[in-house]
Amino acid sequence: MLRIIDARTGVPVDAAPARRGLTRVEAHAPGFDTGALRVLLVTDLLVRALELGGTPVWAVLHGGQEQPELRAGAAALGIRPLEDSREVGRGLGEKQVIHVVEEGGATPDGVRVTVAPVHAASPAPLAGADPVALRLALLTPRRDQPVRLDTDALTEAHDTLVRWRHAVAAWARHPSRPIPDEVRTEMRGAWEDDLDVPGVLRLLARVESDPDLPDGARFETYAYADRLLGLDLTRDLGAPA
Incomplete structure (x- = not known):
C-alpha cells in the first residue's frame, strides 16, 4: 500500500x-x-x-x-x-x-x-527540450530535492531514454519471461515508500546490466515500470534493429 x-x-x-x-x-x-x-x-x-x-x-x-x-x-x-x-x-x-x-x-x-523547486537554465519550461527527456530529468531526484535543469541534465536524460528504448525494442524480440519476484517486490516497495521514483530508476539500471536476467524478463520489468514512469519506453517496438 x-x-x-x-x-x-x-x-x-x-x-x-x-x-x-x-x-x-x-x-x-x-x-x-x-x-x-x-x-x-x-x-x-x-x-x-x-x-x-x-x-x-x-x-x-x-x-x-x-x-x-x-x-x-x-x-x-x-x-x-x-x-x-x-x-x-x-x-x-x-x-x-x-x-x-x-x-x-x-x-x-x-x-x-x-x-522542491526547479532551477532551470531557461525560464521557458519547454524551450527546445524533448518533453519526455524533461519528464525523466524531473523524475530523477526525489521530489523533496531541488532539480537543476541545464543542458547536461537534459542531454543525460535524452541519452538514457534513447538507450532504454533501443534496449526494450531488442529485448521484445526474445521470448517473454515473468518479472522475477524479488525485482517486482523491490520495485513496488520503492514506489509505495513515499513514492521513491529514484529507487525505481536505480532498479531499472541494475536490471539493464544484470547478466543473469533473461531478456524477456528485462522487457516485462521495463514495461511494468513504465506504467508508473510514463516514459513511453516501448515506443520503438517493431522498429528496425
Missing part, C-alpha cells in the same frame, strides 16, 4: 486509507513555470501509483490565470488531464484528500505533499 509522508506532520500516512475508497489528489499550481509542471508531474505519479494499487482516484487542478498554458505543457510531458477545481465538489465515497504543492505554497486541510 502506498504511504506518503505528510509534510504538515512529517509522519507517513496511507494514501488510500479505506479499501476501494476514493482518493482525491489536488495539484496546486498558480502559474506556469517548470516548478508548476513538476507539481503536476508528482500529481501524475501519485495517480498512477494509486491506480496500480487498485485505488480509484480523482485528480483536480487548482490553477491560476495561466491554466491553458499549464495544461498544454502538462500534456506535452505526458501528464494525464486534471479536472478544473472550479467545476467540482466533494467526490462520492471520498476517503482521502492529498494536496500537492510547491515548497512554501499554502493548501487547505488534508495530507500535504511538497515538491
